[in-house]
Every structure is written in structure tokens, then in C-alpha cells.
Amino acid sequence: LAADAEKAFAGAADADALEAARVEFLGAKAGRLKAVQKGMGKVDKADKPAAGQKLNAVKQQIEQAFEAATQRGASADAGESKDAFDVTLPGRRPRLGRLHPITQTIDRMKEIMGRLGFTAVEGPEIEDDWHNFEALNIPLSHPARDPLDNFYLSVASAAGAKRSDQGAGPDGKPLLLRSQTSTVQIRVMEQTAPPVRIVSLGRVYRPDTADATHYPMFHQIEGLLVDKGVTMADLKSVLRMFCQSYYGESEDLHVRFRPSFFPFTEPSVEVDINWQGGWMEIGGAGMVDPNVLRAVGYDPEEVTGFAFGMGVERIAMRQHNITDIRDLYTNDVRFLAQF
Numbered sequence: 001l002a003a004d005a006e007k008a009f010a011g012a013a014d015a016d017a018l019e020a021a022r023v024e025f026l027g028a029k030a031g032r033l034k035a036v037q038k039g040m041g042k043v044d045k046a047d048k049p050a051a052g053q054k055l056n057a058v059k060q061q062i063e064q065a066f067e068a069a070t071q072r073g074a075s076a077d078a079g080e081s082k083d084a085f086d087v088t089l090p091g092r093r094p095r096l097g098r099l100h101p102i103t104q105t106i107d108r109m110k111e112i113m114g115r116l117g118f119t120a121v122e123g124p125e126i127e128d129d130w131h132n133f134e135a136l137n138i139p140l141s142h143p144a145r146d147p148l149d150n151f152y153l154s155v156a157s158a159a160g161a162k163r164s165d166q167g168a169g170p171d172g173k174p175l176l177l178r179s180q181t182s183t184v185q186i187r188v189m190e191q192t193a194p195p196v197r198i199v200s201l202g203r204v205y206r207p208d209t210a211d212a213t214h215y216p217m218f219h220q221i222e223g224l225l226v227d228k229g230v231t232m233a234d235l236k237s238v239l240r241m242f243c244q245s246y247y248g249e250s251e252d253l254h255v256r257f258r259p260s261f262f263p264f265t266e267p268s269v270e271v272d273i274n275w276q277g278g279w280m281e282i283g284g285a286g287m288v289d290p291n292v293l294r295a296v297g298y299d300p301e302e303v304t305g306f307a308f309g310m311g312v313e314r315i316a317m318r319q320h321n322i323t324d325i326r327d328l329y330t331n332d333v334r335f336l337a338q339f
């Protein structure tokens with residue numbers, strides 16, 4: 001029996017075979033050693049001590065053989081994994097992060113506008129009534145102020161009668177998440193004398209339900225140039241140069257203006273560019289309204305200016321053939337890693 005067991009243990013090719021052999025010989029219920037043990041009852045009384053000794057010896061022998069086989073298996077495993085480590089294999093590269101496609105677009109736009117002489121500036125995302133509306137010639141009755149179209153910070157205190165300080169601007173009027181980057185025009189003009197030549201890129205917020213083309217937060221690029229004798233022709237050529245650099249078109253790219261209305265520009269236009277055979281709307285623009293120039297202390301008789309605002313997402317989406325704006329903000333790395 002001991003010899004059989006030794007042979008079985010030695011011949012076990014893997015851990016499963018070894019376990020099967022263990023059950024066969026050493027199994028507590030139906031093992032072959034157990035069967036011999038059970039047979040001990042029939043042995044003559046006189047022979048019992050000798051038989052018992054013999055049984056113990058066999059048991060020990062089998063157990064030792066099993067032990068040896070187990071150790072052999074373990075060291076074989078270790079040897080195997082040592083062999084599996086091929087030092088000549090090239091290392092695995094750590095995955096590098098990359099800039100978000102919108103950040104890449106913004107950097108590129110800043111760079112192009114920088115070459116055209118526009119300095120990039122930033123403004124706060126929480127704005128007061130003056131910068132988001134009043135100074136931009138948007139009167140109190142204007143629908144653009146509708147609470148359904150803006151994220152106002154709540155101001156009513158629980159008591160109702162008294163307005164709490166939180167959420168209200170210096171004028172006591174409610175603060176809001178800016179709905180357009182045109183706010184930055186005001187902030188810059190208030191602080192610098194003409195001429196000004198700036199771009200501002202940043203987030204704006206509108207309570208739109210998210211769908212393929214809307215998201216309650218998106219980015220705008222705003223441009224402003226105020227100087228002596230600035231005209232609509234300057235606006236058009238700056239936009240044309242910008243778009244041509246951005247899309248890297250070799251042939252001439254055309255910019256088209258359609259009459260429109262914005263409270264802070266007069267005249268106002270919607271801007272289209274021809275792109276892959278069709279016209280695509282890229283934003284709004286116009287000549288800065290004299291009321292806006294007056295609001296920041298400029299003299300509209302002395303200087304004129306143009307301003308434009310474009311949606312960053314729309315331009316990036318057209319460029320990369322992204323069809324759903326939500327993909328940009330789901331932050332699935334498999335999607336983002338493509339850019």
C-alpha cells in the first residue's frame with residue numbers, strides 16, 4: 001500500500017491529481033489506509049500490537065510521501081513563475097493623462113487670438129446684476145433676466161421679508177452664475193482705458209435640460225476690441241483670420257453676417273462660416289452699443305468697438321465630429337483618450 005501511494009504521489013502531474021491521490025489513500029472516510037485501519041478489528045488479539053505498529057509505520061510513510069509531493073509541487077509553481085518573468089520583454093508603459101478636448105480647444109483659440117494681438121483675460125463665474133445685465137444694456141424688463149433662463153443664487157431668507165446677504169450682490173440684487181462671457185467686457189473696460197483688445201474664454205451657465213446639443217454649463221469665447229475708428233470690417237476680418245487659422249483651411253474661408261439683435265451691440269449679427277460645403281453658425285457679434293461704452297465711462301464719440309461671442313463646444317464638436325455634447329462631460333476615459 002505504501003509503495004502504491006508513493007508511486008501515485010510522485011506521479012501526480014499537478015495539484016488536482018495530487019489531491020485526488022491524497023483522497024484515494026489518506027481520505028478520512030473511504031481512503032485505502034482507512035480501510036486497512038477498519039480491518040484491524042478482525043486481527044487476532046496476540047497479533048494486534050505488531051499489526052498496529054506496522055499500520056502506523058505505513059501511515060507515516062504515506063504521509064511523508066504526500067508531504068514531499070506537496071513541497072515538490074509548491075517549488076515547481078515558484079519555478080514556473082520565475083521562468084514566466086521574461087526580463088527581455090519591454091516594460092509596460094504607464095498610461096499618460098491628456099488634456100480634455102475642450103481644454104485643448106480653448107488653448108488653441110487663445111493661442112490664435114494671441115497672435116492676432118488679443119490678450120486673454122478671465123472673469124468670475126458668479127456675477128452680479130450690473131455686469132451680467134445692467135451695464136450690458138439689458139434693462140430690468142428684459143426677458144434675458146427671466147429666472148427660468150438664469151441660475152440665480154437664492155436670496156430670499158426663510159423669514160421671507162428680509163433678504164439675506166448670501167447670494168446678493170453689492171447692490172442688493174441677486175447674484176447669478178454668468179449666462180454669457182460678455183460680463184468680462186464690462187469688467188475689463190471698467191478697469192482699463194481704451195484701446196482694449198481682449199479675449200475671454202470660460203464657462204457659462206443656463207438652465208437648459210441636457211440633450212445632444214444642450215448642457216446647463218458650456219464654454220464661450222468672447223472677443224472685444226475698442227479703439228479709435230474700429231468698424232464692422234475689422235470684426236469680419238478678425239473672425240475670418242481666426243476661423244481660417246483654427247480650421248487650418250487651405251482655401252479661403254468665408255464669413256457671413258446675418259442681421260440679429262443683442263442688447264449690447266448695435267448693429268448686431270449672427271456669424272456663419274462656410275465649412276465642408278455648408279454654412280455653420282458659430283456665434284453672435286456686433287459693434288459695441290454706445291450705451292455700453294457710456295456705462296463703463298468711455299466716450300462713444302471718441303472710440304468704437306466690436307465684440308463677438310462663440311460657443312466653444314459647438315466649434316470643437318464640429319471639428320471632431322462629436323454628435324452629443326454630453327459625451328464631453330460624462331468623462332469616460334475611453335472617449336476622452338481619442339483626442
Ligand code: PHE
Binds near residue numbers: 265284286307
Ligand atoms: N453674449 C452673446 C450670447 O451669449 C454673444 C455675443 C457676444 C453677441 C458679443 C454679441 C457680442 O449669445
